[in-house]
Every structure is written in C-alpha cells, then in structure tokens.
Amino acid sequence: MSLKRTLRIALKNSKFKVGIAIVTIMAIFALLGPLTTPFDNMGYYPIKFGSTTFPKPTTPSLPPMSQDTVYGPSGVVNVTHYLGTDSFGRDIYAQLTYGMRSSFFIGIVAGGLATLLGLLIGFVAGYKGGWTDESLMILTNIMLVIPTMALLIIIAAYLPYRGTGIESLIIGLTAWPWAARAVRAQTLSLKNREFVNLARLSGLSDLRIIFDQIMPNMVSYVFMVFILQFGGSILAAVGLDFIGLGPTRGMSLGIMLQQAVLWNAVTLGYWWWAIPPGLVIAILITGLYFINTGLDEVFNPRLRRGGE
C-alpha cells in the first residue's frame, strides 16, 4: 500500500482523526505552552537582578484563574494563575506545560529506543531462526516476566543523580520485550514469502534482505509499535517520578503528582494541583490509542465496521 493511499484511507477513519487531533493539541501545548506563561519550569516567578535570576514564589494555594501580584525590583507585576498555585506558591499551569514537554521528550527517546531494540531483536530472531532465535526468545521471555517497574526501581534507586535522559535510557532498555515478540511473529510470516526467497536465491546478504525486502513491508506495523511504546514510556516515567525515582532536579508531571500527594492536596481540596497532571497524561495516551486503533482498521480491513 503506498503511503499516499494509506494516508487517504487513514484520514477517512474517524478514530484516527480524533486521535491525531488530541495528540496534536497536546504537542502544541507542550511546545508552545511555556511561551504563554511568565513563570519558570518549577512554577516560580523569575526575577532578574543584574545578571542573576531569582525564582520567586507567589501566593500559595490559590484556586484557578486567580489574579496575583509579584513585587520585583522593576515594580509590581500583575499575573494570572490559570490553574492556580500549589502549597508553595508555584504556578500550576507553568509546571503542567513544562511537564508535558519532558513527557514528550521521554516518549520520543524512550519509546524510540524500545521500538528500535524490539525491532532489531525481533527481526534477527525471526529471520535467523534456530539457535539465535531460541536464545533471543529466552532473553525476551525473561525480560517480559520481570516487571519493568521493579527493574526500573532497583536501577534508579542506586543512581544518585538522575536526569530525564538517564530516565529515558532506563525505560527504553527495559520496555522492548513485547515489541520484539510481535516483530518476530511478523518476520516469521514474511520471511518465507516468494519475494524474499527470490532475493535469497539471487545472493543478497542477510542485511540487504532485511532492510530492502522485509522492512518496507513492516513500516506500518513498526509505526504502530512505536505509538504504543511512546505511550507506555510516558506512563512508566510518570510512575517512576511518582515514587521518587524520577529526575533529581526539575519538575515533571509525575513529580507534581508526588508532591500533591505528599502535601495532602486531596484532603485540602486542591483539586487543581492533584487532578490536572494525570488528566493531561490520560487524555494524551487516549489519543495515542485512538490513532493506533484507527491505523489498525486501515491496515486490517477485517476490523473496519461498515460506514467508518
């Protein structure tokens, strides 16, 4: 199926369209949101004093859409807290939009890495077969059974300084097994097709066959795997951040939720602190699932329900 035709069918699919719309809106929010707020990534108001910047908290525990004033060296500044402030006087909206940014970063880096690893291992296992397949699948099954979160916990617990990059790396290195299994199954079904046998007969190297003959037939599939890995990585990162194993400096959606729980946002009724960080993640990932189902229906006509 050519790319153009695929896209045309995909754009007729309502689930795909809804998913794309949700993810695009979230991506714009992550990319441009930080430009719409005077606060920094921690939600403080940066006050420039000469060449240094001092992060200044504002009035704590304000509900959404509150007006507030900041006293700086250049006079009084009026600000609006779109989503209110937390117990430390930090702007929630700013934390949320910067947090979305790092979530997207983790989704792309960790999800990309996991997809790549899954692809590589699944391909090699399925294509080579025999002993290679056997040992790679044992490794995959072992990694599949060990709960990723438990592994992440134990690795992250012993790293004293962690950034978003390290976190993505850890997640990417542990999230690949199910992708490897799925890719292997696909490779197995493709490798005995006539065109692949023909390529083999004409003496092409294994690598050439994998990249020139098998890969192009799996692009759509790999893309769907990436979407799921993207969402899964974001969820894994939020969980890690929440139990205190996320980045040791800075802010993220998971850290926001952790602080909201630690400082009793729920019992105090500060819903604007405890609810939005998880809500944007749930909405974003719902969007990803919609894209995935839409694509599934495009590539797999049996799943289409008449009129869609």
Added chain:
Amino acid sequence: MSGIKRYLIRKTLIYTLTFFLAVTIDFIIPRMMPGDPIGVLLSRFATLPEATKYLHGYFVQAFGLNKPLWEQYLSFWNAVLHGDLGVSIYYYPKPVTEILKAAIPYDLALLFPALVASWFVGNWLGAIAGKNRKLDSYLMPVFYFLQASPYFWFAILLSYLFTFKLGWFPISGAYSYGIIPSLSWEFIKDYLYHWILPFLSLFMVQLGGWAIGMRNMIIYEVEADYIRYLEALGASERTLMKHAFKNAMLPQVTGLAIQLGLLVAGNVTVQIVFSYPGIGYVLMQGIMNQDYFLIQGAFLVIILTVLIANFTIDLLYALIDPRVRTSYTEEGG
C-alpha cells in the same frame, strides 16, 4: 515424551533461569554503583556511635566486601534461600523478612481480587461492546481512557471524589487507628471499608485494558471465515457469539502475563496514595530512606509473586488451548 510434559519442562527451565537472573541483578546492582554504600548507610547513624560500630561490622559481614566476588555471590544466594534478607535500616533493628511478611497479605488481598474481577468484568463488557456497535461508540472511549490513566492518578481521582467531596470512605491506612487486627466481624468491616478505594483504583484501570482487548478480538472473530460459515448454516446468534467468544478468550489469557506486571507496579503506586501498608508502601519507605536491604527484599518478593503467577497462567493456558500440547508433541517428533 508427551506434549504437556515437554511444555512443562521448558517453562520450568525458563522460570528457573528468570529467577536466577533476577536474584543476580539484585546482587549486582548495589555493587556496581559508584560510591561506598556502607558509608551512605552509616551516615544515617552518625548520632549513635554505638550503633555505628555494630552496624559497620554487620554491613561488612553482610556484604562480605572483604571476600572475593564469587564468594560474596554464593553467600548472597545462601542467605536468600534461607529467607535471610538482612536487617532494615529504616525500621532498625527489624529483619527485612519480618517487615515483608507483615506486608504481603495486604498486597494479595488487593491484587488477586482486582486481577480476577477486572478480567471477568472487562471481558464481559468488551464482548458486549464488540457485539453492539451503537453501545461501542460510547464504551470504547471510556475503556481507552481507563487504560490510559496512571493507576495512582486514578486513585487520587477516586479519593478526591469519594473522600473529599462525598466523605464516604477513609483516606488512608488499611484499618482504623483504634482497632487491633483480628478475625472479628468489627475488624473485617473496618478493613473492607479501607480496602474498597485502593481495590477500585486497580480494578477500574485494569478493566479498561481487558475490555479493549476483548472488544477488538470479538470484532476480528465475528468476521472470520468459520463464523461466516456457521452463519450460512443458519446457526443462531447465540451459537455464533459462543464460538467467537471462545476463540477471543485465548489472547486474553496470554495477556495476563503482561498485565500482571503492570498491575503489580500499579499496586505499588496506589498503595502510596492511600498509605496502604503493603509491599508498595514498604518499598517507598525504602527508597525515601535509602534502605538498600529493604529495596532488595521488596524487589525479590515482587519478582517471586510475578513468577509464580505467570507460571500458573502458563499451566492454565496449556489446559485450555489444545494447540499448545499438540505443537510440542510435533516438535518432539
């Protein structure tokens, strides 16, 4: 050799290997990390010189850092197999095994019902959605949203609604402060009252995943050739669905393995939201206080639970899918 026997031997081998690897990871990681773990541990006891002296001796002995690595590894295995997971720093001088033993029942009482109930209800709702197109357009987004929610965030949402807004359920703990755990009716009532929100958090999020899986499988199966054939033969709607449902069930059993890992991880975070005294809460205490023995122990318990559960699932799978047995027979020739 019979198919089922080959299958069992193979699975047992893989699980033994996994357990071996998990314990090895548990052993290696603290030793791989930069810095002096004993120094970090002892700094917590700087105000208690007596304890420091005792603990230093204990730690050197426990880690066996003066011995060659292979000997350390063997003694670590020896200790693990004897159920000796060291002494907790945070709950000093309680042994880690004792802390974990007290926590595990709370986990099982949450995990098992959540897994089973969400599996049944999710599959049931998913089958309904797969069959009924109109209902599906309402149900599907809900399932997706549930599946997309982080477990602990859903827990926060529930506690905001049912505790803060409505005041129906308690916010934290496994039972009230004034009550002593016993098998009395009063305690059980109090326990269930605290149990319901953590349970619902796990149940609802899991349910979404199962329902979506079932829905997709039913849609797929209903279009399959054998169903078309049955339809052409004039079989009733009921018979059609029965066959589609049976076939759609298989991937849902395989899926248990992956879902279980997610559920165990979700359980850890949900317990933190509700200060529920299971392994998750213990693990969090270990992480916050750099209690490495506690982290190691909790990791082992989690791995063991997942391994045992997965093994059970694999056995179940061999029982319900005849293809598993035959495929292993054919391989054996």
